[in-house]
Amino acid sequence: MSESQEVAKINWVNTLYLIISPIVSIAALAYWFYKGWFNWNTAILFLVFASIIELSITAGYHRLFSHRTYKANTFVKLFFLCFGAAALQSSAYLWSLDHRVHHQHVDHKEKDPYSIKKGFMWAHITWLFYKKDEQLDEVHAPDLDSDTLVQWQHKYWVYLGAFFGFILPAMIAHFAWNDFFGGLFVAGFFRSVVNHHATFLINSVSHCIGKQTYSDTHSARDNWFTALLTFGEGYHNFHHEFPSDYRNGIRFYHYDPSKWLIYGLSLIGWTYDLKRVSASIINRKREAMLAKAA
Ligand SMILES: [Zn+2]
Numbered sequence: 001m002s003e004s005q006e007v008a009k010i011n012w013v014n015t016l017y018l019i020i021s022p023i024v025s026i027a028a029l030a031y032w033f034y035k036g037w038f039n040w041n042t043a044i045l046f047l048v049f050a051s052i053i054e055l056s057i058t059a060g061y062h063r064l065f066s067h068r069t070y071k072a073n074t075f076v077k078l079f080f081l082c083f084g085a086a087a088l089q090s091s092a093y094l095w096s097l098d099h100r101v102h103h104q105h106v107d108h109k110e111k112d113p114y115s116i117k118k119g120f121m122w123a124h125i126t127w128l129f130y131k132k133d134e135q136l137d138e139v140h141a142p143d144l145d146s147d148t149l150v151q152w153q154h155k156y157w158v159y160l161g162a163f164f165g166f167i168l169p170a171m172i173a174h175f176a177w178n179d180f181f182g183g184l185f186v187a188g189f190f191r192s193v194v195n196h197h198a199t200f201l202i203n204s205v206s207h208c209i210g211k212q213t214y215s216d217t218h219s220a221r222d223n224w225f226t227a228l229l230t231f232g233e234g235y236h237n238f239h240h241e242f243p244s245d246y247r248n249g250i251r252f253y254h255y256d257p258s259k260w261l262i263y264g265l266s267l268i269g270w271t272y273d274l275k276r277v278s279a280s281i282i283n284r285k286r287e288a289m290l291a292k293a294a
Protein backbone atom coordinates (compact mmCIF):
# COMPACT_ATOMS: atom_id res chain seq x y z
CA MET A 1 0.00 0.00 0.00
CA SER A 2 1.32 3.47 -0.91
CA GLU A 3 1.82 6.14 1.70
CA SER A 4 -1.12 8.23 0.40
CA GLN A 5 -3.43 5.19 0.44
CA GLU A 6 -2.30 4.50 4.02
CA VAL A 7 -3.03 8.12 5.05
CA ALA A 8 -6.46 8.05 3.31
CA LYS A 9 -7.43 5.13 5.54
CA ILE A 10 -6.71 7.01 8.75
CA ASN A 11 -9.70 7.88 10.92
CA TRP A 12 -8.57 11.35 11.98
CA VAL A 13 -11.33 12.02 14.51
CA ASN A 14 -10.48 8.84 16.45
CA THR A 15 -6.74 9.31 16.10
CA LEU A 16 -6.71 12.92 17.29
CA TYR A 17 -9.10 12.29 20.19
CA LEU A 18 -7.20 9.22 21.39
CA ILE A 19 -3.86 11.05 21.28
CA ILE A 20 -4.94 14.50 22.51
CA SER A 21 -7.46 13.51 25.24
CA PRO A 22 -4.88 11.92 27.61
CA ILE A 23 -2.58 14.96 27.26
CA VAL A 24 -5.34 17.56 27.74
CA SER A 25 -7.04 15.71 30.58
CA ILE A 26 -3.85 15.05 32.55
CA ALA A 27 -2.86 18.72 32.12
CA ALA A 28 -6.36 19.76 33.27
CA LEU A 29 -6.15 17.38 36.24
CA ALA A 30 -2.77 18.89 37.23
CA TYR A 31 -4.22 22.43 36.87
CA TRP A 32 -7.23 21.45 39.03
CA PHE A 33 -4.88 20.30 41.83
CA TYR A 34 -2.51 23.27 41.33
CA LYS A 35 -5.38 25.76 41.73
CA GLY A 36 -6.40 24.05 44.99
CA TRP A 37 -9.77 23.04 43.51
CA PHE A 38 -9.54 19.40 44.61
CA ASN A 39 -12.69 18.32 46.45
CA TRP A 40 -14.07 14.92 47.43
CA ASN A 41 -17.44 15.54 45.78
CA THR A 42 -15.86 15.74 42.32
CA ALA A 43 -13.50 12.83 43.10
CA ILE A 44 -16.52 10.68 44.01
CA LEU A 45 -18.41 11.95 40.93
CA PHE A 46 -15.44 10.80 38.81
CA LEU A 47 -15.55 7.33 40.41
CA VAL A 48 -19.33 7.01 40.02
CA PHE A 49 -19.31 8.06 36.35
CA ALA A 50 -16.24 5.94 35.53
CA SER A 51 -17.97 2.93 37.13
CA ILE A 52 -21.43 3.23 35.62
CA ILE A 53 -19.98 3.97 32.18
CA GLU A 54 -17.55 1.02 32.35
CA LEU A 55 -20.40 -1.25 33.51
CA SER A 56 -22.49 -0.01 30.59
CA ILE A 57 -19.72 -1.25 28.30
CA THR A 58 -19.07 -4.57 30.08
CA ALA A 59 -22.59 -5.63 31.09
CA GLY A 60 -24.26 -3.63 28.29
CA TYR A 61 -22.30 -3.27 25.03
CA HIS A 62 -20.41 -6.52 25.62
CA ARG A 63 -22.49 -9.11 27.45
CA LEU A 64 -25.97 -7.86 26.40
CA PHE A 65 -25.68 -6.41 22.88
CA SER A 66 -22.62 -8.23 21.46
CA HIS A 67 -23.26 -11.68 22.94
CA ARG A 68 -26.91 -11.65 24.01
CA THR A 69 -26.00 -13.62 27.14
CA TYR A 70 -29.20 -12.43 28.86
CA LYS A 71 -32.27 -10.29 28.19
CA ALA A 72 -33.08 -6.94 29.80
CA ASN A 73 -36.09 -4.64 30.11
CA THR A 74 -36.29 -1.33 28.22
CA PHE A 75 -35.04 0.75 31.16
CA VAL A 76 -31.86 -1.33 31.58
CA LYS A 77 -31.20 -1.29 27.83
CA LEU A 78 -31.71 2.48 27.65
CA PHE A 79 -29.45 3.04 30.65
CA PHE A 80 -26.62 0.99 29.09
CA LEU A 81 -27.09 2.67 25.70
CA CYS A 82 -27.02 6.20 27.14
CA PHE A 83 -24.10 5.71 29.53
CA GLY A 84 -22.30 3.32 27.15
CA ALA A 85 -22.27 6.15 24.57
CA ALA A 86 -20.41 8.25 27.17
CA ALA A 87 -17.45 5.82 26.99
CA LEU A 88 -16.81 7.25 23.48
CA GLN A 89 -16.27 3.79 22.04
CA SER A 90 -18.71 4.25 19.14
CA SER A 91 -22.31 3.04 19.05
CA ALA A 92 -23.35 -0.25 20.65
CA TYR A 93 -24.16 -1.41 17.10
CA LEU A 94 -20.67 -0.86 15.62
CA TRP A 95 -18.94 -1.97 18.84
CA SER A 96 -20.88 -5.24 18.75
CA LEU A 97 -20.19 -5.87 15.05
CA ASP A 98 -16.44 -5.39 15.61
CA HIS A 99 -16.58 -7.60 18.66
CA ARG A 100 -18.45 -10.41 16.94
CA VAL A 101 -15.81 -10.38 14.18
CA HIS A 102 -13.11 -10.49 16.89
CA HIS A 103 -14.65 -13.66 18.35
CA GLN A 104 -15.27 -15.26 14.99
CA HIS A 105 -11.73 -14.67 13.70
CA VAL A 106 -9.75 -14.31 16.92
CA ASP A 107 -5.97 -14.10 16.28
CA HIS A 108 -6.39 -13.95 12.49
CA LYS A 109 -3.96 -11.27 11.35
CA GLU A 110 -6.31 -9.60 8.85
CA LYS A 111 -9.82 -10.66 9.84
CA ASP A 112 -9.66 -10.05 13.63
CA PRO A 113 -10.03 -6.24 13.88
CA TYR A 114 -7.85 -6.06 17.02
CA SER A 115 -5.68 -9.12 16.47
CA ILE A 116 -2.90 -9.51 19.05
CA LYS A 117 -0.87 -11.10 16.22
CA LYS A 118 -0.38 -7.59 14.84
CA GLY A 119 1.30 -6.52 18.07
CA PHE A 120 0.41 -5.27 21.54
CA MET A 121 -0.10 -1.62 20.53
CA TRP A 122 -2.25 -2.57 17.52
CA ALA A 123 -4.56 -4.65 19.74
CA HIS A 124 -4.59 -1.95 22.44
CA ILE A 125 -5.20 1.23 20.45
CA THR A 126 -3.67 1.54 16.96
CA TRP A 127 -6.44 -0.46 15.26
CA LEU A 128 -8.78 2.43 16.11
CA PHE A 129 -6.69 4.86 14.06
CA TYR A 130 -7.91 3.27 10.81
CA LYS A 131 -11.23 3.16 8.95
CA LYS A 132 -12.62 -0.33 8.63
CA ASP A 133 -16.10 0.01 7.18
CA GLU A 134 -15.77 -2.55 4.36
CA GLN A 135 -14.93 -5.25 6.88
CA LEU A 136 -18.13 -4.64 8.85
CA ASP A 137 -20.29 -4.70 5.69
CA GLU A 138 -19.81 -8.46 5.66
CA VAL A 139 -21.24 -8.94 9.16
CA HIS A 140 -24.89 -9.90 9.44
CA ALA A 141 -26.51 -9.03 12.74
CA PRO A 142 -30.29 -9.26 12.24
CA ASP A 143 -30.91 -9.08 16.01
CA LEU A 144 -29.15 -5.69 16.17
CA ASP A 145 -30.60 -4.49 12.84
CA SER A 146 -34.12 -5.02 14.17
CA ASP A 147 -33.48 -3.63 17.67
CA THR A 148 -35.06 -0.17 17.56
CA LEU A 149 -33.26 1.07 20.69
CA VAL A 150 -29.87 -0.06 19.34
CA GLN A 151 -30.57 1.61 15.99
CA TRP A 152 -31.74 4.82 17.72
CA GLN A 153 -28.52 4.92 19.77
CA HIS A 154 -26.46 4.21 16.65
CA LYS A 155 -27.92 7.40 15.11
CA TYR A 156 -27.51 9.67 18.13
CA TRP A 157 -24.67 8.16 20.17
CA VAL A 158 -22.40 11.21 19.75
CA TYR A 159 -25.03 13.53 21.27
CA LEU A 160 -25.89 11.00 23.98
CA GLY A 161 -22.18 10.57 24.75
CA ALA A 162 -21.64 14.33 24.97
CA PHE A 163 -24.61 14.73 27.32
CA PHE A 164 -24.20 11.71 29.63
CA GLY A 165 -20.40 11.74 29.68
CA PHE A 166 -19.56 15.45 29.84
CA ILE A 167 -22.50 17.90 30.15
CA LEU A 168 -24.26 15.91 32.90
CA PRO A 169 -21.24 15.59 35.28
CA ALA A 170 -20.30 19.24 34.59
CA MET A 171 -23.84 20.38 35.47
CA ILE A 172 -23.99 18.23 38.61
CA ALA A 173 -20.64 19.54 39.86
CA HIS A 174 -21.51 23.14 38.91
CA PHE A 175 -24.94 23.36 40.48
CA ALA A 176 -24.33 21.12 43.51
CA TRP A 177 -20.86 22.27 44.67
CA ASN A 178 -19.68 24.91 42.21
CA ASP A 179 -16.91 22.94 40.43
CA PHE A 180 -17.77 23.16 36.72
CA PHE A 181 -14.12 22.71 35.72
CA GLY A 182 -13.72 19.52 37.77
CA GLY A 183 -17.05 18.15 36.56
CA LEU A 184 -16.11 18.68 32.91
CA PHE A 185 -12.42 17.81 32.93
CA VAL A 186 -12.04 15.32 35.81
CA ALA A 187 -15.39 13.47 35.72
CA GLY A 188 -15.69 14.08 31.96
CA PHE A 189 -12.47 14.11 29.93
CA PHE A 190 -10.08 12.36 32.34
CA ARG A 191 -12.81 9.79 33.04
CA SER A 192 -13.16 9.10 29.28
CA VAL A 193 -9.43 8.35 29.06
CA VAL A 194 -9.67 5.91 32.00
CA ASN A 195 -12.68 4.16 30.40
CA HIS A 196 -10.89 3.94 27.06
CA HIS A 197 -7.75 2.30 28.37
CA ALA A 198 -9.60 0.00 30.78
CA THR A 199 -11.52 -1.47 27.83
CA PHE A 200 -8.42 -1.50 25.60
CA LEU A 201 -6.56 -3.63 28.19
CA ILE A 202 -8.88 -6.53 27.40
CA ASN A 203 -7.82 -6.54 23.76
CA SER A 204 -4.12 -6.19 24.56
CA VAL A 205 -3.12 -7.50 28.03
CA SER A 206 -5.88 -10.13 28.22
CA HIS A 207 -4.64 -11.59 24.95
CA CYS A 208 -1.05 -12.05 26.13
CA ILE A 209 -0.72 -12.17 29.95
CA GLY A 210 -2.44 -14.72 32.18
CA LYS A 211 -3.60 -18.33 32.28
CA GLN A 212 -5.10 -20.39 29.49
CA THR A 213 -7.43 -22.19 31.86
CA TYR A 214 -9.89 -23.66 29.36
CA SER A 215 -8.18 -23.62 25.96
CA ASP A 216 -4.90 -22.85 24.23
CA THR A 217 -6.41 -22.73 20.75
CA HIS A 218 -6.61 -18.92 21.00
CA SER A 219 -4.56 -16.20 22.70
CA ALA A 220 -7.17 -15.12 25.29
CA ARG A 221 -5.99 -15.32 28.93
CA ASP A 222 -7.57 -15.28 32.37
CA ASN A 223 -6.06 -12.44 34.35
CA TRP A 224 -7.34 -11.14 37.72
CA PHE A 225 -5.47 -7.85 37.32
CA THR A 226 -7.39 -6.71 34.23
CA ALA A 227 -10.57 -8.08 35.83
CA LEU A 228 -10.05 -5.56 38.66
CA LEU A 229 -9.82 -2.66 36.18
CA THR A 230 -12.68 -3.79 33.93
CA PHE A 231 -15.41 -4.99 36.28
CA GLY A 232 -14.71 -8.65 35.62
CA GLU A 233 -13.81 -8.80 31.94
CA GLY A 234 -10.29 -10.08 32.63
CA TYR A 235 -11.35 -13.75 32.74
CA HIS A 236 -10.98 -13.64 29.01
CA ASN A 237 -9.91 -17.24 28.34
CA PHE A 238 -13.19 -18.38 29.89
CA HIS A 239 -15.05 -15.75 27.89
CA HIS A 240 -13.59 -16.76 24.52
CA GLU A 241 -14.32 -20.40 25.28
CA PHE A 242 -17.86 -19.79 26.54
CA PRO A 243 -18.99 -16.44 25.03
CA SER A 244 -22.69 -17.22 25.51
CA ASP A 245 -22.29 -17.31 29.32
CA TYR A 246 -23.28 -14.06 31.10
CA ARG A 247 -20.45 -14.66 33.59
CA ASN A 248 -16.73 -14.14 32.93
CA GLY A 249 -15.42 -14.94 36.40
CA ILE A 250 -17.27 -18.09 37.47
CA ARG A 251 -15.80 -18.80 40.93
CA PHE A 252 -17.24 -17.06 44.00
CA TYR A 253 -13.86 -15.39 44.65
CA HIS A 254 -13.57 -14.05 41.07
CA TYR A 255 -14.02 -10.29 40.87
CA ASP A 256 -16.81 -9.93 38.33
CA PRO A 257 -19.12 -7.00 39.26
CA SER A 258 -20.68 -7.08 35.76
CA LYS A 259 -21.96 -10.58 36.57
CA TRP A 260 -23.16 -9.44 40.01
CA LEU A 261 -25.03 -6.51 38.43
CA ILE A 262 -26.72 -8.71 35.79
CA TYR A 263 -27.62 -11.32 38.43
CA GLY A 264 -28.75 -8.65 40.93
CA LEU A 265 -31.08 -7.07 38.34
CA SER A 266 -32.51 -10.52 37.58
CA LEU A 267 -33.70 -10.76 41.21
CA ILE A 268 -36.07 -7.83 40.59
CA GLY A 269 -36.97 -9.08 37.10
CA TRP A 270 -35.19 -6.30 35.17
CA THR A 271 -32.89 -8.86 33.49
CA TYR A 272 -33.92 -12.42 32.64
CA ASP A 273 -32.98 -15.55 30.65
CA LEU A 274 -29.41 -15.41 32.01
CA LYS A 275 -27.38 -18.00 30.07
CA ARG A 276 -24.89 -20.27 31.86
CA VAL A 277 -22.79 -23.06 30.41
CA SER A 278 -23.16 -26.22 32.53
CA ALA A 279 -20.49 -26.89 35.16
CA SER A 280 -19.74 -30.33 33.66
CA ILE A 281 -18.84 -28.86 30.24
CA ILE A 282 -16.69 -26.17 31.88
CA ASN A 283 -14.90 -28.73 34.10
CA ARG A 284 -14.25 -31.04 31.16
CA LYS A 285 -12.42 -28.26 29.31
CA ARG A 286 -10.46 -27.29 32.43
CA GLU A 287 -9.44 -30.89 33.15
CA ALA A 288 -8.36 -31.39 29.54
CA MET A 289 -6.06 -28.37 29.85
CA LEU A 290 -4.68 -29.66 33.21
CA ALA A 291 -4.01 -33.06 31.63
CA LYS A 292 -2.27 -31.40 28.69
CA ALA A 293 -0.04 -29.40 31.07
CA ALA A 294 0.84 -32.58 33.00
ZN1 LIG B 1 -10.78 -11.15 23.04
Ligand SMILES: [Zn+2]
Pocket residue numbers: 062066067099103239243
Ligand atom coordinates in the same frame (compact mmCIF):
# COMPACT_ATOMS: atom_id res chain seq x y z
ZN1 LIG C 1 -16.73 -11.00 23.91
